[in-house]
Amino acid sequence: MSTPLLEMSGVRKRYGGVQALDGAELTAVRGEVHALLGPNGSGKSTLDKTLAGTVVPDAGTIRIDGAEARIGGPRDAHALGVAAVYQQLSIVGDLTVTQNVVLGLEPARRFGFLDQRAARDRAGAALERFTAAFAGRLPLDRPASALGPGERQIVEVAKALARRPRILVLDEATASLHKEQVDVLFDVVRELRADGVLVLFTSHRLDEVFALCDRATVLRNGRTAGTVELAATDEDELVRLMVGDAPHQAPRAARAGAAGAGSAAEGPVSSPAATLEVRGLTTDRLRDVSFTVRSGEVLGLGGLQGQGQSELLLALFGGAHVGAGEAVLDGRPLPLSSPVKAARAGVALVPGDRGRQGMFAVRPIQENLSLASMHRRATARLALRGAAERGAATAMVERLRIKIGSLADPVSTLSGGNQQKVVIGKWLLDRPRVVLLDDPTKGVDVAAKEEIYAIVRGLADDGAVVILNSSDNRELTELSDRVLVVFEGTVVEELDAEAISERRLISSALRLGPGETL
Amino acid sequence: MTGAAAGLVDRVRGVQLSGLATVAMLVVAVAVNSALQPNFWDSYALTSNFATFVPLVAIAVGQTIVVLSGGLDLSLGAQVTLASVVAVQVVDGSLDRFPLAVAAALGVGLACGALNGLVVALLRLQPIVATFATSFVFSGLALVVLPTPGGSVPFEITTAYRDSVLGVPVALLLIVALALVWLVLRRHRVLRHVYAVGGDADAAYASLVPVARTRVWAYVLGGLFAALSALAILANTGSGDPFVGNELTLASVAAVVIGGTALAGGRGGAGGSVLGAIVLALVTNIIFFADVPTDYRQLVNGAVIILALALAGIPALQKRRPSA
Numbered sequence: 053m054s055t056p057l058l059e060m061s062g063v064r065k066r067y068g069g070v071q072a073l074d075g076a077e078l079t080a081v082r083g084e085v086h087a088l089l090g091p092n093g094s095g096k097s098t099l100d101k102t103l104a105g106t107v108v109p110d111a112g113t114i115r116i117d118g119a120e121a122r123i124g125g126p127r128d129a130h131a132l133g134v135a136a137v138y139q140q141l142s143i144v145g146d147l148t149v150t151q152n153v154v155l156g157l158e159p160a161r162r163f164g165f166l167d168q169r170a171a172r173d174r175a176g177a178a179l180e181r182f183t184a185a186f187a188g189r190l191p192l193d194r195p196a197s198a199l200g201p202g203e204r205q206i207v208e209v210a211k212a213l214a215r216r217p218r219i220l221v222l223d224e225a226t227a228s229l230h231k232e233q234v235d236v237l238f239d240v241v242r243e244l245r246a247d248g249v250l251v252l253f254t255s256h257r258l259d260e261v262f263a264l265c266d267r268a269t270v271l272r273n274g275r276t277a278g279t280v281e282l283a284a285t286d287e288d289e290l291v292r293l294m295v296g297d298a299p300h301q302a303p304r305a306a307r308a309g310a311a312g313a314g315s316a317a318e319g320p321v322s323s324p325a326a327t328l329e330v331r332g333l334t335t336d337r338l339r340d341v342s343f344t345v346r347s348g349e350v351l352g353l354g355g356l357q358g359q360g361q362s363e364l365l366l367a368l369f370g371g372a373h374v375g376a377g378e379a380v381l382d383g384r385p386l387p388l389s390s391p392v393k394a395a396r397a398g399v400a401l402v403p404g405d406r407g408r409q410g411m412f413a414v415r416p417i418q419e420n421l422s423l424a425s426m427h428r429r430a431t432a433r434l435a436l437r438g439a440a441e442r443g444a445a446t447a448m449v450e451r452l453r454i455k456i457g458s459l460a461d462p463v464s465t466l467s468g469g470n471q472q473k474v475v476i477g478k479w480l481l482d483r484p485r486v487v488l489l490d491d492p493t494k495g496v497d498v499a500a501k502e503e504i505y506a507i508v509r510g511l512a513d514d515g516a517v518v519i520l521n522s523s524d525n526r527e528l529t530e531l532s533d534r535v536l537v538v539f540e541g542t543v544v545e546e547l548d549a550e551a552i553s554e555r556r557l558i559s560s561a562l563r564l565g566p567g568e569t570l
Numbered sequence: 571m572t573g574a575a576a577g578l579v580d581r582v583r584g585v586q587l588s589g590l591a592t593v594a595m596l597v598v599a600v601a602v603n604s605a606l607q608p609n610f611w612d613s614y615a616l617t618s619n620f621a622t623f624v625p626l627v628a629i630a631v632g633q634t635i636v637v638l639s640g641g642l643d644l645s646l647g648a649q650v651t652l653a654s655v656v657a658v659q660v661v662d663g664s665l666d667r668f669p670l671a672v673a674a675a676l677g678v679g680l681a682c683g684a685l686n687g688l689v690v691a692l693l694r695l696q697p698i699v700a701t702f703a704t705s706f707v708f709s710g711l712a713l714v715v716l717p718t719p720g721g722s723v724p725f726e727i728t729t730a731y732r733d734s735v736l737g738v739p740v741a742l743l744l745i746v747a748l749a750l751v752w753l754v755l756r757r758h759r760v761l762r763h764v765y766a767v768g769g770d771a772d773a774a775y776a777s778l779v780p781v782a783r784t785r786v787w788a789y790v791l792g793g794l795f796a797a798l799s800a801l802a803i804l805a806n807t808g809s810g811d812p813f814v815g816n817e818l819t820l821a822s823v824a825a826v827v828i829g830g831t832a833l834a835g836g837r838g839g840a841g842g843s844v845l846g847a848i849v850l851a852l853v854t855n856i857i858f859f860a861d862v863p864t865d866y867r868q869l870v871n872g873a874v875i876i877l878a879l880a881l882a883g884i885p886a887l888q889k890r891r892p893s894a
Contacts (some may be wrong), residue, residue, distance in 0.1 A: 106776050127778050142776035144769040147762075155766055156778030164759040211777070296673040 055118040056237045057082040057250045058103075058219060063112030064274075065098050065262020072098040074274035080267070082218070085241060085251045086347035087261045090271035091294050091558050093357075093523055096254050097516065098140055099271065100223045103252070104136035105129035116219070123319050129158075134219030137225040139254075141208045145197030150175040152196050153211045159524070178210035179238060185233045200230040208279050209237060226255055238264050254358045258287060258562050272296055286430045291559050305314040326382055328486055328517045330368070333377035337363045339542040341377070344517060347485070350512045352520040352532030352552075354559045360541040361521040362404055368519070369401040370394035380516075381486060393423065401478030402472075404521070410475040418459040421445040427479035447476040451506055470494075476507060493527060505531055525557040539563055591832050591881060592845045607610070607621035608858040611733065618661040620741035621732055625650070625803040629747050629818050630838045630847040631752055632795025637826050639788035640768035641690055641697040645682065645705035646796045646822055650815030652680040652712040653800035658721035658810030665724040675797040683710055683793025687786030696723045705819070712812045719808035731805035744802065745844065748795075753841040760787045768835025821850055824875050842845030849878065 058080045065073040073095045080086040088096050096139050101107035103114065105126040109411040114121045114306055116132050121561055123129050129136070135299040143152050151158075159170035179190050185206055196204060205228045206408045210218060222241075226234050241251050241264060253265055261268060261283060277293045302350035326347035333341040336359045345351045352360040364371045368379055370390045379386040387393035391401070411420050422429075422441045429440045445459055456466065464473055472492055481485065489508065492499045508531055512518045522528050529552050537545040537560045545560050592851040608620075628767040629646050630891025636643040653675040661671035682704070689700045725858045733740050755761050755862050766774040777783045796815075803814055828846030 104776070126776050128778070130778050136776070138776060142773040144766045144777075144836065146769040147766060149760065151766075152777075155762075155774070156763060158759050160759050166757050166759055166762060168757075311862075501589050 056080060057117060059113075059115040059118075060099070060103065061100055061113055064100060064110045065102065065107060065112075066110055068206060071274055073102070073112075074384075075276075076274060077276040078542040079279070080250050080269075081321070082250050083245055083304050084267065085245055085253055086269065087254055087268035088254045088259065089258075089268050089290060089294065091279075091525065091561075093273075094271040095274040096271055098274075099224055100136065100221045100252065100254060102396075103129065103134055103140075104138070104221055105232070106135070106136075106138070121246065123322060126156075130215065131270070131508070134218035134221065135205050135212040135219075137208050137212045137223060139224040139227070142211070143196045143204050143206055143208055146195060148195055149179070149190070149199070149207055150192045153178055155211070157215065174214055176452065179206070181236055182206045182210065183234065184236070185230070186275070191308045192292040196362035202230060203468045204231055206233060213240065216288060217249065219252065221252045221254075224256065225230055225253075226257065226260060234260070242284075244489075254560065258290065259485075262287075270294055280295050284518040287559075287562075291562070294558055295385050303422050303424065325517065326485070326517070328519075329377055329380045331380070333364070333379065334368060334375045335363060335372045336375075337541050338367065339540075341538075341541075342354045342545075343536055343544055345517045347515045347517050348512050349510065350518045350520055350531050352528040352535035353538055354525065354528050354535045354547075354557050355544075356539040357523045359538045361538050362490050363541075365401060365490050365519065365521055368394070368486070368488055369399055371401070386486075395482065395484075398483075398485035400424075400482060400484035400486070402476050402479065402487045402490060402492055404494065404539045405455060406468075406472060406475055406532065409537065411478075413464040413473060416460045417449075417454075417456055417463055417474055418468050419443045420463050421459075421477050421481060423535070425480045425483075428482065444481055448481055449555060452477050452480075453503060465511070467500070469504065471495040472496055472504060476504070478510075479553045484516060486519070487511050489518070489520045491521055491523055493522070493524065501527075524553045528557060529533075529554055537561060572841060583617055586753055587841060588760070588879075589830055592776055592849070594830060595828065595878060595881065596845050596852075599849045599856065603852050603856050603859070613737070613884070617732055617734060618738045619737040619851070619855065620745065621806050624741050624744050624748075624801040624844050625806065626818065626821055626847040627793050627844050628799035628802055628826065628853055629749055630829070630843040631748055631823040632792040632799070633822035633826050633830070634752075634831055634838065634840040634843040635755075635764060636697075636788050636792040637823075637833060638761075638768045638838060639764045640771060640783065641685060641701075641787055641788060641886055642823070643701045643792050644698060644703040645686060645708055645787060646792060647815035647817065647819030648712070649679060649682045649707040649796035650800045650803065650818055651812060652682065652708045652715070652815075653718035653797040654804050654814055655712045655721070655812055657800060657812045658723065658804055659715055660669060660722060660760035661721075662722055663722040665812055667724050667746065667787070668727060675800050676794060678795075679793035679795070679797030679800075681793070682796070683694060683790035684786065686793070687789035690789065691782040693849065698862055708810075709816075712782035716810050717811050719809065719811040723804045723808045725808075727805050728808045731802075732838050736891075741802075747845055748798070752844075755791070756839070760784065760791075764788050764834055769837065820875075824879060825850055828878050850875070853878070 056079050058078065060076065060078040063073050065075045074285055076095055076099050088099065097316040098107055102109045105123045107127050108124060114123060121132050123132070142153065147155065150356050153175035154171045159174065161167050175192055176190060185188060186203060191199065196207060199207065205225065208227055218528065224225065244251060253261065257262055265282055267279060268282055270277045271289065272294060277296065298432065326343055329344045330449065331342050341364060345499055353364065355361065367374055367388060370388050370393055374388045379388060386397055386399065394471065418441065422445055426436060429444060440457060449456060452473045454470050454477065456470065463471055466474065493504055496504065499528065508518060508520065521530055532552060533549055534541045535547040535552050535557065537547065544563065547556060547560065607615065609615045629650060633643060633646055656678050657671040657675040660674045661667050686701050686704055689695055689704065690697050731740060735743065763779045764787070766777070766779050767781050767784045771781055799818065804810065825846035826843050827833060828849055829838065829842025831842060854871060857870050862870050
């Protein structure tokens with residue numbers, strides 16, 4: 053075979069404390085649909101973005117047609133014939149559909165004045181195939197913000213197609229499309245393949261990968277685990293590549309049992325009356341979610357990232373618009389209308405975006421710790437005593453073993469792990485009965501992770517209801533008594549203690565299994 | 571043809587609700603003003619009113635472009651001052667040198683805008699802080715160029731500015747001309763990119779829009795409109811004043827908001843800002859004719875601006891409310 057169209061090698065990229073890509077490799081030829089697969093956080097999107105120019109890698113070489121390509125930005129990628137459909141769409145809501153499709157490459161007359169007719173023609177041509185998705189009429193002059201998620205996704209696809217790429221990157225391009233639109237997209241991709249275009253396809257729907265793609269490259273922890281011919285591969289082999297040959301991790305409950313009569317084992321039975329029951333919870337992104345958690349239990353939320361897990365936690369904390377359903381704590385309905393009411397009812401949320409939602413980075417540790425529970429220590433709900441505030445903060449620092457210089461230092465001076473402990477400690481001072489944790493160990497080093505695990509277990513042992521969302525399957529196996537696998541806003545599977553394993557979590561997240569269709 | 575008709579419906583639907591609020595405020599302001607000022611509709615009063623509107627309209631158009639790009643220019647008033655004192659020193663009472671003075675003013679606006687743009691887009695400083703800082707540089711330079719009020723504008727210019735053509739005040743024609751310039755700019759790629767960058771800078775970057783260059787352009791255009799504002803002030807007052815632009819900065823931001831442009835960027839347009847500027851100027855008029863004691867004028871003016879901003883914000887709030 054002649055030189056491959058695309059060769060990426062030794063690609064590395066680090067975000068803060070996370071090594072997203074650690075020497076990833078990818079080789080693909082023209083006229084091929086090449087799948088890019090891997091579990092959460094394996095680096096698929098980052099690799100896609102280095103090719104599209106929105107992420108500049110720390111190291112690595114990219115060769116296109118055998119020549120080394122320097123991609124410093126999206127415009128460089130475009131010059132090399134690369135166009136991308138991004139997972140976080142590159143649609144500007146205030147512009148019309150036409151303006152979005154031609155954005156950055158607007159057809160112009162002399163002196164840069166826009167040729168609006170040519171723009172409409174180009175957008176119309178790019179969207180024509182998808183007319184059915186818009187109820188038969190293309191909304192060329194409507195603002196993109198007025199479109200539904202699927203319609204926007206199609207505009208994003210049309211925008212990439214209008215750039216007439218040699219290499220087309222589709223990152224979760226089918227995520228919000230209906231079956232018929234997916235079929236149209238696949239037809240288009242097959243035509244592009246016949247014309248010699250290379251399509252890089254990332255999707256969390258494995259059946260789509262098998263239906264469309266020729267070969268697949270699997271990433272694991274930022275490295276390439278292997279490239280396979282899909283015709284000669286089955287799903288088990290793909291999952292094996294994604295999980296690797298890491299030693300099988302025993303579920304937490306089994307280990308706890310082996311360690312003797314651990315307090316964790318008796319937690320669930322100690323106060324069987326306290327339960328959180330969620331019935332038919334429905335929001336913009338959740339469909340009819342129901343489950344029950346007992347106090348003393350850690351309920352894990354698994355599945356691929358962004359399937360609605362964070363939204364579920366937010367909804368229980370009163371931070372989402374709840375369309376239907378209810379949550380009942382010990383027989384009393386939980387208020388789901390505002391975070392303040394939720395907190396008063398005994399719910400605490402440790403948010404996923406620690407920096408933006410969890411703490412006041414430049415304020416002292418003391419203030420951050422005491423903030424959520426000040427009303428408990430205030431005299432007549434008004435006056436705070438410095439000694440009481442300091443005492444409460446000091447006790448929490450000791451209890452969680454937060455490594456600090458002084459309570460007066462800003463939180464931003466702490467390491468990621470200790471910052472997260474401050475965020476958790478802030479809520480523990482409010483003595484919550486339900487603790488919601490959204491990816492609590494993201495960007496936290498290994499030692500601090502273990503300590504946070506101990507805190508989470510301790511919370512459950514003290515009788516709290518704990519719900520833990522994690523993008524890290526190993527974390528779920530270590531901490532959870534049960535795991536709910538969430539897929540596209542709904543709970544698709546419940547794994548009990550014996551069934552929890554990384555392998556099982558991944559295959560379940562990818563919706564593999566008997567009788568399952570999409 | 572149903573497609574075209576439906577497209578028109580979509581376009582009408584795309585018009586901002588706040589456009590109605592702006593027009594309503596204008597109607598109220600005109601009604602109150604004409605009730606308080608008996609000769610409001612006389613041609614002399616009209617001419618005189620429009621003559622005071624032009625500088626505010628021009629700076630409001632400039633501020634609109636910067637705000638649309640997702641920025642804010644707190645140095646526009648100082649740029650007006652600097653451009654006007656430079657122009658008045660250049661013209662020095664001579665009609666022959668007036669074209670040169672126009673070029674000088676535009677040159678000052680261009681340079682100030684380029685400086686702001688580079689500081690914001692390349693050094694990535696916060697626009698509010700960066701332009702607040704450069705405003706002191708520009709004000710300081712203005713004092714060096716013209717330490718005390720003075721200089722003179724040729725009387726042909728001041729006379730023409732307050733003249734009428736076929737019964738239409740020249741100043742009104744200038745306002746129409748500014749609106750036309752805006753409409754022309756809107757059809758240009760740079761303005762499209764300004765909207766895209768202000769709407770979603772990350773998406774614009776991923777869509778091949780030259781984000782930094784577009785931001786610089788927005789500040790440069792803002793500076794050029796500040797220069798036009800300076801020339802209008804000179805034509806209206808006939809002499810230079812090193813403090814003349816001080817109050818225009820706040821007024822320009824207020825006009826933009828009253829005009830329905832989102833301060834977050836990406837949404838709105840200068841048409842509303844033109845009306846917003848006129849509303850603000852009428853409010854000043856009303857306070858004068860309502861016999862508000864001199865000491866209270868600034869207070870009332872500020873309160874009315876806050877009220878107008880709140881009214882203008884209501885439709886925007888409704889639009890922001892999360893929907894399904």
